[in-house]
Each structure stands twice: as structure tokens, then as C-alpha cells.
Amino acid sequence: MRRRRGVQRWHVVAALVGLVAAGSASLFIGVGDLTPADLLDPGEAQARVLWTSRVPRLLAILLAGSAMAVAGLVMMHLTRNRFVSPQTAGTTEWVGLGIVVATLSFGGTSVLGKMAIGVAFALVGTALFVWLLQRMVLTDVVVVPLVGILLGGVVTAATTFLAYRFDLLQSMDVWMNGDFSGVLAGRYELLWLVLAATVLAYLWADRFSVAGMGESFAINLGVAYTRVVMVGLAIASVVTAIVVVSVGSIPFLGLVVPNLVTLAMGDNLRRVLPVTALTGAAFVLVCDVLARTIRYPYEVPVGMIGGVVGGVLFVWLLLRARKRAFA
Amino acid sequence: MIEIESVSKSYGGVRVLDDVSLTIPTGGITSLIGANGAGKSTLLSVAARLLPADSGRVRVDGMDVATTPGPVLARRLAVLRQENAMSVRLTVRELVAFGRFPHSGGRLTPEDHRLVDEAMAWFELGPLADRHLDQLSGGQRQRAYVAMVMCQGTDHVLLDEPLNNLDMRHAVQMMRMLRGMADELGRTVVLVVHDVNVASCYSDRIVAMREGQLVAEGPTSELMTPELLRKVFDVEVEVHELAGRRIGVPWS
Numbered sequence: 001m002r003r004r005r006g007v008q009r010w011h012v013v014a015a016l017v018g019l020v021a022a023g024s025a026s027l028f029i030g031v032g033d034l035t036p037a038d039l040l041d042p043g044e045a046q047a048r049v050l051w052t053s054r055v056p057r058l059l060a061i062l063l064a065g066s067a068m069a070v071a072g073l074v075m076m077h078l079t080r081n082r083f084v085s086p087q088t089a090g091t092t093e094w095v096g097l098g099i100v101v102a103t104l105s106f107g108g109t110s111v112l113g114k115m116a117i118g119v120a121f122a123l124v125g126t127a128l129f130v131w132l133l134q135r136m137v138l139t140d141v142v143v144v145p146l147v148g149i150l151l152g153g154v155v156t157a158a159t160t161f162l163a164y165r166f167d168l169l170q171s172m173d174v175w176m177n178g179d180f181s182g183v184l185a186g187r188y189e190l191l192w193l194v195l196a197a198t199v200l201a202y203l204w205a206d207r208f209s210v211a212g213m214g215e216s217f218a219i220n221l222g223v224a225y226t227r228v229v230m231v232g233l234a235i236a237s238v239v240t241a242i243v244v245v246s247v248g249s250i251p252f253l254g255l256v257v258p259n260l261v262t263l264a265m266g267d268n269l270r271r272v273l274p275v276t277a278l279t280g281a282a283f284v285l286v287c288d289v290l291a292r293t294i295r296y297p298y299e300v301p302v303g304m305i306g307g308v309v310g311g312v313l314f315v316w317l318l319l320r321a322r323k324r325a326f327a
Numbered sequence: 328m329i330e331i332e333s334v335s336k337s338y339g340g341v342r343v344l345d346d347v348s349l350t351i352p353t354g355g356i357t358s359l360i361g362a363n364g365a366g367k368s369t370l371l372s373v374a375a376r377l378l379p380a381d382s383g384r385v386r387v388d389g390m391d392v393a394t395t396p397g398p399v400l401a402r403r404l405a406v407l408r409q410e411n412a413m414s415v416r417l418t419v420r421e422l423v424a425f426g427r428f429p430h431s432g433g434r435l436t437p438e439d440h441r442l443v444d445e446a447m448a449w450f451e452l453g454p455l456a457d458r459h460l461d462q463l464s465g466g467q468r469q470r471a472y473v474a475m476v477m478c479q480g481t482d483h484v485l486l487d488e489p490l491n492n493l494d495m496r497h498a499v500q501m502m503r504m505l506r507g508m509a510d511e512l513g514r515t516v517v518l519v520v521h522d523v524n525v526a527s528c529y530s531d532r533i534v535a536m537r538e539g540q541l542v543a544e545g546p547t548s549e550l551m552t553p554e555l556l557r558k559v560f561d562v563e564v565e566v567h568e569l570a571g572r573r574i575g576v577p578w579s
Contacts, residue, residue, distance in 0.1 A: 266416045268421045
């Protein structure tokens with residue numbers, strides 16, 4: 001007899017339907033008047049709202065949400081620790097430092113400059129984290145993300161100091177807190193790069209699965225362990241940097257979504273990665289729709305909603321992990 | 328055939344392997360025996376390119392393991408280490424299927440699926456196929472790992488303490504399966520074993536090590552002697568012939 005799998009096809013179909021529904025809702029929520037009926041015969045104003053604001057916003061949400069969730073999944077696998085994600089390894093904080101350094105060097109307007117330096121800082125920061133891990137004898141899985149959070153704290157201190165000295169504290173807040181309200185046509189297109197990174201991660205999904213089994217399993221199966229780990233962590237770092245520079249950081253996204261999905265489906269990345277991407281996109285979409293309706297016609301930053309929703313889910317996950325450990 | 332040529336390896340000043348040269352012929356089961364710290368596991372790891380040697384070289388069917396591309400070697404030689412703390416939640420079928428990775432790179436052909444089913448049937452894992460590894464007992468998990476290594480379909484199979492975690496019944500079953508892999512499938516099986524009597528009853532050749540050096544190697548019948556066992560383990564061992572098998576009794 002075949003045991004029932006945790007996730008069946010209808011789950012995926014239901015998730016897709018939900019995603020499409022929330023996506024459509026996202027298109028018609030906002031101060032500018034736009035109703036589904038307008039799509040048939042859009043006036044000039046409605047067309048402008050649709051194509052310069054609503055559609056780019058929806059695309060940005062889907063791209064950022066899916067890519068960050070996948071980045072978290074890959075990172076969690078390659079460090080062999082369920083609590084390691086771009087947000088608990090210090091990667092996000094390094095991008096923040098990069099943004100401040102880029103602003104001081106090139107001025108506040110150069111998106112490409114911010115992105116280049118953000119990517120560079122994310123890569124260096126993640127490499128430093130992994131280097132630290134390899135040199136420490138760790139007995140407890142929770143110590144690993146604590147090291148990352150500690151590292152992130154130190155980096156944030158440096159960033160805050162710099163920002164304070166150069167009067168950038170307020171802007172820093174705006175950059176770092178995840179927010180899609182600034183997304184307009186012409187100002188989010190670099191986010192398409194993360195789609196390429198996500199596709200690349202999918203193509204290497206089996207290699208990441210094998211690397212997640214550990215070094216000797218990977219070598220036995222003919223997989224170049226060190227190279228695969230480096231490529232995977234680089235993908236996660238680059239995605240994080242691009243997303244944070246474009247729309248800011250969404251707390252817990254890279255941590256909670258991969259954990260929830262792998263809890264239900266197991267760790268075979270080829271199967272899990274597409275579902276993780278969809279769930280990540282849905283998570284951010286729902287948070288963003290909430291962020292736009294909760295104080296309508298004003299918006300609260302999506303990072304805040306993500307922090308609350310993700311935080312609750314994370315506590316639930318931790319309690320569950322505890323129960324399993326003592327079961 | 329595995330040719331080991333004057334391999335040495337040190338850990339922090341301690342010489343774990345000291346100029347070991349050895350040829351393991353094709354076919355049959357070869358057991359590595361020796362006391363704890365004799366260098367058996369290290370030798371196996373070096374032979375399987377899990378560890379680099381400080382000097383010397385290892386060739387498998389003429390291919391230098393240090394320079395042969397990983398995927399090429401993964402189709403000729405498979406290895407399973409003693410400790411396999413795996414945090415990845417895979418089903419037994421998924422794990423065994425990864426044994427085909429060196430051949431098909433994740434895109435399994437119908438032939439691959441047939442081999443996966445065959446390996447699972449061989450190790451009686453059929454009823455556990457869709458269970459996650461973390462839901463299995465230590466012994467079931469050990470069988471799943473060995474099934475994955477078998478599914479790799481390599482001529483050479485290197486196993487470090489494959490009887491770990493297995494009770495008497497499953498230990499015997501495992502040794503019979505390995506015997507079958509050697510006899511029926513023509514694989515060359517190399518084992519690290521703790522129990523000299525397991526080595527004596529199931530292997531064709533024995534390689535005895537002590538303090539990083541080779542003490543003796545040869546057919547099992549020639550090596551199962553009180554003299555050799557004393558030299559290897561520093562313990563007096565009586566060797567008795569029981570039902571055509573040589574059994575060492577150290578509890579005198």
C-alpha cells in the first residue's frame with residue numbers, strides 16, 4: 001500500500017487558484033480607481049494606473065517573494081541547518097551596509113551602484129559567515145543562526161553609525177523596510193534578474209539536494225561539493241541583495257516559507273523548489289494586500305505585516321520542532 | 328582492481344597511514360581488520376577519494392582517484408562511510424534513486440527506475456519505500472544507505488562498518504546480501520569490519536592493519552590464525568574450526 005504523501009496535486013492547484021485570486025485582487029486595490037470592468041474599456045487614466053503602477057507592483061511582489069523563499073531554501077540546505085536563511089545569516093544586514101556605502105560613494109540616485117555594492121557586500125558577508133561556521137565546533141543547530149544574527153547585529157551597528165554620521169538614518173529605514181509602494185514602471189526592472197537566479201537554482205536542484213546530504217555523499221555521487229555549495233550560496237546572496245536594494249527586506253520570508261513547505265513535502269529540492277517559489281510569492285502577495293487594506297486609503301509597509309505574520313509562524317515552527325525533539 | 332601505492336596520511340603530526348601498498352583484486356569480498364585507530368577507515372576513505380593522501384596514489388581500474396573527474400569515478404566506485412548523520416528528509420525511494428545520479432543526473436530513465444526497484448527489493452525495502460528516513464530505525468536506515476550505494480551500479484563497493492546499528496538477524500542478512508552482490512552481480516566489495524569472525528565467515532580475502540601499517544593480506548583461510556590475530560590485536564585468540572568455518576575465540 002502506498003502511504004499518502006503530505007502534499008497532493010489538488011493542494012498545488014488550490015494554491016495556484018489562491019495565488020491568481022490574490023493577484024487579481026492586488027491589481028484592483030489602491031487609491032486610483034480601477035475596477036475589473038475597466039479592463040474591457042480602459043480610459044487613459046485607468047490604463048496609466050494599470051501599466052505604470054499596478055502591474056509592475058504585482059510583478060515585483062511575485063518576483064521578490066518567490067526568489068527570496070527559494071534563496072532561503074537553498075541556503076538552509078547547503079548549510080544543513082533549517083534555521084539558516086539570508087535573514088539569519090547576516091546577508092540582509094550586509095546589503096544594508098552596502099547600500100549606505102554606495103550612497104556615500106555615488107550619491108543616492110544610482111540604483112546600479114547600490115546594487116553592485118549591495119551584491120558585493122552580500123557575497124562577502126555570506127562567505128564570512130560560512131568561513132566562521134567551518135572554524136567553529138558547533139553542537140547545537142540553534143547556535144548556527146545565532147552566530148549569523150550576532151554577525152548581522154555587528155554589521156547593523158556599523159551601518160547605523162555610518163548613517164548617523166552622514167545623516168542618512170531616516171533614508172536607511174525606508175530602504176531596509178520591505179515596501180512595494182514605490183514600485184513603478186521603470187523602477188523595478190532589475191528584479192527580473194532574480195527570476196534568472198531562481199531558474200538557475202531549479203536547474204541545479206538535484207546538485208543542491210545531494211550537497212545537502214553531506215560532503216561524503218556528494219563526493220561519492222560525483223558532485224563537486226565545494227563548488228556546488230559556493231554557487232548556491234552565491235545565488236542566495238545575489239538574490240537577497242537585488243531584492244533588498246529594490247524593495248527592502250521582508251522579515252522571515254526566506255526562513256518560514258521554506259520550512260513550512262519542506263515540513264509538508266520533504267527535502268527533495270526538485271519537487272520542493274517550485275512549490276516554495278509559489279508559496280513565497282503567495283506569502284508576500286497576501287501580506288501586501290493586507291498592508292494596503294488595513295488602513296485604507298493609507299498603506300503600512302509590507303515588511304511590517306510580513307514580520308507579524310512570519311513571526312507568528314516562526315514561533316509555531318519552533319514549538320513544533322521542540323515537541324518533535326522531545327517526542 | 329584497486330591499487331594502493333605507498334599511501335601515507337597524517338592528522339596533526341600523527342601518522343595514521345604509513346606507506347601502505349596493497350592491491351585488491353577484482354571480485355569477491357575483502358575485509359579490512361585491525362584494532363581501533365589502525366587506519367582501516369582512513370585507508371578506505373583515501374581509496375574512495377573522500378580524503379586526499381599526503382603522498383602515494385590510488386588507482387581504480389587504472390584511474391588515479393585524485394585526478395579522475397568525480398562523475399566518471401562515481402560510475403566505477405561507490406563508498407559509504409560509517410557515520411551518516413543526514414538531516415535531509417528524503418523518502419527511501421528518493422534516497423535510493425539518488426544512487427542513479429552519476430548515470431542520469433537526476434532525470435531518471437525507465438531503466439533507472441527498474442534498477443531502483445531492484446535495489447529496494449534486494450534489501451527488502453519495498454514496504455518502506457515512501458517512508459521518510461527520519462521515520463526509520465537505525466537498522467532500516469543503514470539498509471537504505473547500502474541500497475543507494477548498490478543502486479549506483481559500480482564495479483567497486485566500499486563500505487565502512489556496514490553492520491553498524493544492525494541486530495544479529497539483520498547483520499547476517501546484510502552479509503548475505505553483500506555476499507550475493509559479490510557472487511551474483513560480480514561486484515568487488517571492500518569492507519571495514521570490527522568482528523574478525525564476520526570477516527572470517529563472509530570474506531574471501533583479509534587485509535590486516537596495525538598502527539597505520541599493513542601487517543598481512545591474503546586469502547581468509549591463511550590469515551585466520553592465532554599468530555596473526557595476536558600480532559594485529561595484541562590479544563590471545565584461539566582459532567577453532569566449526570562447521571567448516573574458522574572462528575576466533577578471544578575470551579580465554
